[in-house]
Amino acid sequence: MTGHSPGTALRGATATATPADGSPSRRARADCTADRAGGLTFDVRLTGRQAARPPADAALLLRLRKRQGPADTVRLPLAPAAADGRLRAVLPGTMWLQEGRWDACLVLGDGKPRRLLPGVHDLRALIDRVPCGERTWLGVRIPYATKYGNLTVRSWLREPHAECGPLRVADGSMVLRGTLHGARLSPGACLEAHPRDSAAPPVSVPVPLDGQDAAAESAPSPGRGSGEVVTGKRRPASVFTARLPLDALPPGRRVWNLWLRPSADEGPVRLARILDDVADKKRIFSYPPQHVTGPGGSTRSVRPYYTLDNDLSVRVSCEDQG
Amino acid sequence: MVIGTRPGLNAHIARQTRRGPARVGQEHLTLATHPARLKLMLRGTYPRLDAVTTVTEADARDYRRILRLPGVRIEALPNSVPEPDVRPADGTGKWVVAAGRLAPAKRYDVLIRAFARVVAERPDWGLRIYGSGREREKLRLLIGELGLYNHVFLMGPAHPIEAEWAKGAIGAVTSSLESFGMTIVEAMRCGLPVVATDCPHGPGEIIRDGVDGLLAPVGDESAIAGALLRLMNDDALRQRMSRAALAASSRFDPAQVGARYEDLLTALVNRRGGAVHRARGALLGGAYASKEAVRLGTGYVLRGARR
Numbered sequence: 001m002t003g004h005s006p007g008t009a010l011r012g013a014t015a016t017a018t019p020a021d022g023s024p025s026r027r028a029r030a031d032c033t034a035d036r037a038g039g040l041t042f043d044v045r046l047t048g049r050q051a052a053r054p055p056a057d058a059a060l061l062l063r064l065r066k067r068q069g070p071a072d073t074v075r076l077p078l079a080p081a082a083a084d085g086r087l088r089a090v091l092p093g094t095m096w097l098q099e100g101r102w103d104a105c106l107v108l109g110d111g112k113p114r115r116l117l118p119g120v121h122d123l124r125a126l127i128d129r130v131p132c133g134e135r136t137w138l139g140v141r142i143p144y145a146t147k148y149g150n151l152t153v154r155s156w157l158r159e160p161h162a163e164c165g166p167l168r169v170a171d172g173s174m175v176l177r178g179t180l181h182g183a184r185l186s187p188g189a190c191l192e193a194h195p196r197d198s199a200a201p202p203v204s205v206p207v208p209l210d211g212q213d214a215a216a217e218s219a220p221s222p223g224r225g226s227g228e229v230v231t232g233k234r235r236p237a238s239v240f241t242a243r244l245p246l247d248a249l250p251p252g253r254r255v256w257n258l259w260l261r262p263s264a265d266e267g268p269v270r271l272a273r274i275l276d277d278v279a280d281k282k283r284i285f286s287y288p289p290q291h292v293t294g295p296g297g298s299t300r301s302v303r304p305y306y307t308l309d310n311d312l313s314v315r316v317s318c319e320d321q322g
Numbered sequence: 323m324v325i326g327t328r329p330g331l332n333a334h335i336a337r338q339t340r341r342g343p344a345r346v347g348q349e350h351l352t353l354a355t356h357p358a359r360l361k362l363m364l365r366g367t368y369p370r371l372d373a374v375t376t377v378t379e380a381d382a383r384d385y386r387r388i389l390r391l392p393g394v395r396i397e398a399l400p401n402s403v404p405e406p407d408v409r410p411a412d413g414t415g416k417w418v419v420a421a422g423r424l425a426p427a428k429r430y431d432v433l434i435r436a437f438a439r440v441v442a443e444r445p446d447w448g449l450r451i452y453g454s455g456r457e458r459e460k461l462r463l464l465i466g467e468l469g470l471y472n473h474v475f476l477m478g479p480a481h482p483i484e485a486e487w488a489k490g491a492i493g494a495v496t497s498s499l500e501s502f503g504m505t506i507v508e509a510m511r512c513g514l515p516v517v518a519t520d521c522p523h524g525p526g527e528i529i530r531d532g533v534d535g536l537l538a539p540v541g542d543e544s545a546i547a548g549a550l551l552r553l554m555n556d557d558a559l560r561q562r563m564s565r566a567a568l569a570a571s572s573r574f575d576p577a578q579v580g581a582r583y584e585d586l587l588t589a590l591v592n593r594r595g596g597a598v599h600r601a602r603g604a605l606l607g608g609a610y611a612s613k614e615a616v617r618l619g620t621g622y623v624l625r626g627a628r629r
Contacts, residue, residue: 287471
């Protein structure tokens with residue numbers, strides 16, 4: 001989706017892509033379909049000789065990118081599915097997958113794993129996903145095309161999880177509506193801003209209880225399907241509205257990470273927006289900067305944004321730096 | 323059979339093809355947007371072609387009326403869009419989707435301003451605009467200025483785009499100028515009824531107003547908003563138009579357009595007489611080649627023609 005390099009996606013045909021190692025090859029593509037339970041189905045289109053005689057021992061590997069050490073690997077067996085010769089592998093919603101970026105590879109028999117190319121992805125089931133109630137953790141997996149045109153799956157694993165909804169910046173404050181999954185708001189709940197450089201103390205503002213305690217959203221926001229019925233046992237969930245006065249963040253150029261603490265006794269939950277089909281929100285969700293005037297007359301610019309991990313943060317800059 | 327795909331190539335073909343092969347010039351833009359010097363050059367060279375194809379009937383009428391091309395067959399053959407690789411939208415996702423280059427002629431500013439009126443009545447719907455281009459920053463600032471940042475999103479480029487159309491329920495095209503309106507056909511093939519401005523050239527020939535889409539005057543925010551709200555507020559109408567859009571847009575399938583090309587090329591070859599056998603082979607080879615180019619090219623080569 002975003003970040004996909006043009007020229008590598010000829011519809012209906014496998015592209016002749018040159019991988020980073022320089023060898024020209026016809027690499028296989030995988031079409032990904034997401035389901036409402038957080039699962040992903042990969043349909044791999046083989047190329048050339050392999051397509052004519054698919055090997056018996058084929059698998060899709062997901063390899064976690066790590067800064068150090070060998071990559072964690074998840075091996076999903078590939079089996080013939082449709083009559084068109086594609087091979088299918090399934091990453092079930094019930095399978096626990098560590099948070100991070102998992103590169104997708106194809107391995108045939110005892111051959112070397114080859115990076116997979118993205119195909120046609122049907123991610124409509126991810127939009128406005130209501131997490132199902134049976135598990136104790138919330139898993140999100142969104143496949144996407146890397147800047148080199150390869151297939152990677154971004155995974156999030158949160159328990160509990162604070163999902164951000166509409167965010168309004170106006171009148172010197174930031175008002176965020178959202179849903180807390182896997183925990184309940186209690187008196188003493190607060191919104192916390194932790195400075196990334198730890199040079200300033202955290203800022204905390206209380207979050208009032210809405211009086212609502214449901215898994216459904218309160219006020220309308222775009223894209224919600226009509227009346228989705230959630231079956232199964234419901235996990236605790238709370239709708240919340242948090243208001244952060246922007247002058248509560250002291251002057252000084254830094255980034256503040258936002259957290260929601262459900263009660264005085266519980267740990268803070270990172271505020272993030274992950275329950276949809278957009279793997280990289282940073283450039284797409286854009287909020288206008290607000291200008292705050294300090295007591296000395298100096299002004300600073302305060303602007304919420306989503307990080308590369310789709311977590312919510314606020315950037316405070318000096319005015320002349322925007 | 324020699325087929326050129328742009329004025330420069332067409333002029334070479336007109337001037338330099340030896341006696342024998344049929345000469346066809348394709349026009350993917352419009353006569354109306356060709357500069358005066360280019361029109362003079364076409365007037366001087368196109369009479370030597372056997373046929374000129376345009377992508378809209380309106381452009382074909384311009385060629386017949388404005389350039390004097392006696393004996394040249396002028397025919398409108400639309401761009402084609404293959405059947406998408408995803409199943410069509412089911413119409414329940416409350417998203418309006420637009421896609422194309424973020425260029426001034428696309429008038430996404432008009433769409434965004436119209437959407438401000440829509441959100442006032444239906445805040446449960448959103449707008450996704452896919453594409454990249456030099457207007458991006460300007461549009462982003464407009465969204466911020468109008469306070470629409472929770473409803474209107476600049477999604478960046480997406481390949482393939484069908485997967486994105488399929489997430490929406492209504493398509494929107496608000497250009498002031500088009501040469502064909504390819505995105506309208508793409509959206510319809512994914513099952514989206516499209517609200518489009520009736521700009522030159524194309525949208526009015528693709529959409530049947532009130533049946534498989536809605537047309538609005540160029541630049542008219544109120545009319546565009548009204549059309550979007552009409553489809554949002556009437557689920558049954560939206561579903562009916564979605565089915566009609568899916569059915570009607572099949573006429574742009576490469577197989578159908580390819581067959582029309584075959585008819586044209588057959589007629590040209592027969593008109594020239596000569597060795598029918600060899601010509602038929604060349605014709606079918608040429609037609610299949612052009613069909614393949616049309617199939618592969620719709621998302622790639624012909625994209626260059628979409629202005």
